[in-house]
Structure formats: C-alpha cells, structure tokens
Amino acid sequence: MASVATTASELREKMVAEMQTKVDESNKARTGKGTRLRVGQTRGKNPQVITWEAFDESAPDTLPKTLSEFMEVSKVQDEPLIVSYLIAGYNDAQYTAASDPIAEFVNPAWSDDVQKQFRLVVRNYSNATGVSIEDAVALIKPGIEASQKRG
Numbered sequence: 001m002a003s004v005a006t007t008a009s010e011l012r013e014k015m016v017a018e019m020q021t022k023v024d025e026s027n028k029a030r031t032g033k034g035t036r037l038r039v040g041q042t043r044g045k046n047p048q049v050i051t052w053e054a055f056d057e058s059a060p061d062t063l064p065k066t067l068s069e070f071m072e073v074s075k076v077q078d079e080p081l082i083v084s085y086l087i088a089g090y091n092d093a094q095y096t097a098a099s100d101p102i103a104e105f106v107n108p109a110w111s112d113d114v115q116k117q118f119r120l121v122v123r124n125y126s127n128a129t130g131v132s133i134e135d136a137v138a139l140i141k142p143g144i145e146a147s148q149k150r151g
Contacts, residue, residue: 012041015049023051033062034073105137110148118144 016039023037030036036056041047056062064070067082076082097103102119110118118140126136 012047012049016041019049019051030062033064033069036062101133102137105133105141107145107148110144114144114148 020039023039027036035053036059037051038054039049039051042050055064064073071077071082076085100119102122105122106115106118108115121140122133122136125131125140126133129136
C-alpha cells in the first residue's frame with residue numbers, strides 16, 4: 001500500500017517528485033540548444049510547486065554560445081532586459097570568485113588548467129578527509145609549486 005503524506009511538507013515533497021518525473025520526461029524530448037524545464041517551489045509561508053524554463057549549465061551543448069544565439073533561443077529581444085541579465089550574471093560571477101575560500105592560495109602565474117585542478121584537489125581532499133582548506137593547501141601546494149618550477 002502506498003504511503004500517505006501526513007504533513008504539508010511531505011505532501012509538497014511528493015508533489016515536487018511527481019512534477020520532477022513529468023519534467024524529466026519533457027526534457028528528454030528536447031534536443032539542441034535551448035532551455036530545459038526546472039522544478040522548485042515558491043518562497044514564503046505556503047510554498048507552491050512551480051516549473052520554469054532555465055538553461056542547464058550541466059549540459060554545455062544546450063547552451064547558447066553567442067549573444068545572437070541567446071536572443072534566438074530565449075526569445076528575449078529587449079536590449080535593456082538583456083543588459084540586466086548580463087549585470088546579474090556578472091555580479092554573481094564576481095561574488096563567486098571573491099568568496100572562493102581557495103582563491104587566496106592560488107598562484108596567478110599558474111595556467112588556468114593548473115589553477116582549476118588545484119582548486120578541485122584541495123576541495124576534494126578537504127571534503128574527503130575532513131581537514132580544513134588551509135591544511136589541505138599546506139599539503140598540496142608545495143607539490144604544485146614544485147611541478148611548476150620543473151616546467
């Protein structure tokens with residue numbers, strides 16, 4: 001026998017799961033560049049299950065690569081609206097970069113690939129072992145620095 005949701009929270013979780021199943025089916029039919037459906041809830045005291053269109057950053061092949069592609073895919077033609085999207089995205093990227101706890105340990109002379117790998121290794125090591133970011137850096141950075149000197 002199927003369990004019955006007993007609280008509003010459990011009911012909402014069940015509704016989200018059901019909607020996610022429908023959205024997943026719909027998204028499987030979508031190909032090429034464009035948005036995909038997402039599922040979530042409204043904010044506030046009495047959240048409601050919602051769906052909306054969004055770009056799926058985990059699927060790079062579905063993302064527009066140029067402004068004209070973005071305008072075509074999103075159907076947004078209003079330049080001030082596009083600028084507001086650019087500003088929001090820029091601000092988010094700047095905050096993400098500034099709030100990165102590993103950024104202060106990255107040597108700007110390293111290539112972008114080495115910087116990316118260093119961040120990944122430090123995060124993974126810290127998470128896997130439960131040590132602080134600082135302790136992970138102390139263990140990993142000397143090896144990276146030595147490899148960069150060897151060329």
